[in-house]
Amino acid sequence: MASCSRIIGLVRNTAPLHNYTRFSLTQFRGFRTTAIMSEEQIEELKQNPYYSKYADKIAKLQNTSPEEFLGRLSAHDERKKAVAAAAPENQRDFSFPGRPMPKMSADTSGEKSLEKIMKVDLLRDKTPEEITEIWTKFFAKQEKICAVIPAETYKIMQQRFSEFKTFLFPIPRKNGYEFVMVQFLNNEAHFTTLINFQAHKENAPECLGMVHYTELMEDKGIVLMVGEYDKDTLGEGEAHLLAIQTLRYFGQNNDKLLNHLYRFTYDITDFNHLDLIAQLESDFPQSVLPAGPA
Incomplete structure (x- = not known):
């Protein structure tokens, strides 16, 4: 079942990152x-x-x-x-490298169109609330996540996607946390487990891909998001948690979160992965963190 919500409110040099992530992942594996x-x-x-x-x-x-x-x-x-x-799926273990994705040709990176999902003209006379209901129901029986984001929030996200093109998010695992890397390309967010990125670099298989459709951004004041996740790597709750962290770090005016983005992008020597875990545990009590797929 889809998880949809109304939200209110290429790759950097990885040499230093590779060294620290090898340590952190093996540390948490126990x-x-x-x-x-x-x-x-x-x-x-x-x-x-x-x-x-x-x-x-x-x-x-x-x-x-x-x-x-x-x-x-x-x-x-x-x-x-x-x-x-x-x-039990709620005891999902750490990931291992999967098969690399085939290399994509240069002409396959075009913008995704909302028209390929539903008729945009039929939404022109609908209110944002009605469109939210339509969007939610459309994905209700699909194994995807979706959201409706206010235009003003997404404008902030766009600016940060452009400046902070790559970042890490922790997700809870059976014996600790695993890190997932995200890379932004225009209105898309591509997620892969860190261990897959280390194994395959730009050909790492995705565990979650999110697309933000901006066709209704100006006249309706909303942006429609849909995300498709790899069920062998993520559960619905984990995919939703990655989407929420993306919103918080890239869409909210929070100096502490912005500092994490800044250090990861401009001052990697001052970046500490444990800060991200502490932030996650602070933002979401342990009792509500998804331990695996719903």
């Missing part, structure tokens, strides 16, 4: 591993279709940081067991 791989683990690893491609990197990691290597392998085993046991 790995507990043995010092030796079993023969079964070694054989299973070699059967992985990506083994030959990354064999050198795997060997290097195994030699230079065996605990981290074993930790990743152990977490992978835990994920497989969880899937096999049909673990």
Whole structure:
């Protein structure tokens, strides 16, 4: 079921980011591993279709940081067991790299049109409240999230999308938090898990894509948003939480949130990922944070 609400109110240099994120993700995973791989683990690893491609990197990691290597392998085993046991979805674990997206040609980045979803002319004589109801009902039975955003709020968001083109958001996971990277392109927001970005860079698969339709921005004073998420990576609640964080950081006049954006973009050495987690826990009590899909 869609989650729709009326809201009131390319990639940067990642060398420093890569170093700190590797630390933060492994820290929150809470790995507990043995010092030796079993023969079964070694054989299973070699059967992985990506083994030959990354064999050198795997060997290097195994030699230079065996605990981290074993930790990743152990977490992978835990994920497989969880899937096999049909673990409850509200205990979603950390993500692992997926398959890269195919490279897109240069002529596929055109603006999305609201006309392809519904007839815009039929909305011209409707009030913003009526359009909100129509938009909500349209996605009610689809596995998507949607929202109706006031034009004045979205104007702020547009300006910040342009200045702060990339950012991170935390989402709660079974044993801590996982970070999701977002990149803005015109009126679109493209989300991918940080570990996928580190593995595939610009070809990282999306876990959430949001489009903001501005056709009614001037005469109706609203912007229509719809987001489609990868159900293997996110639940509806987690997708909705990412949308809400996007609104708060990019659409509200909050100096503290703006400072997070500024440090991430202009002063990465002063940026601390733990500040984002603290901010999330402050904004949303733990009891209402989604632990997984609805």
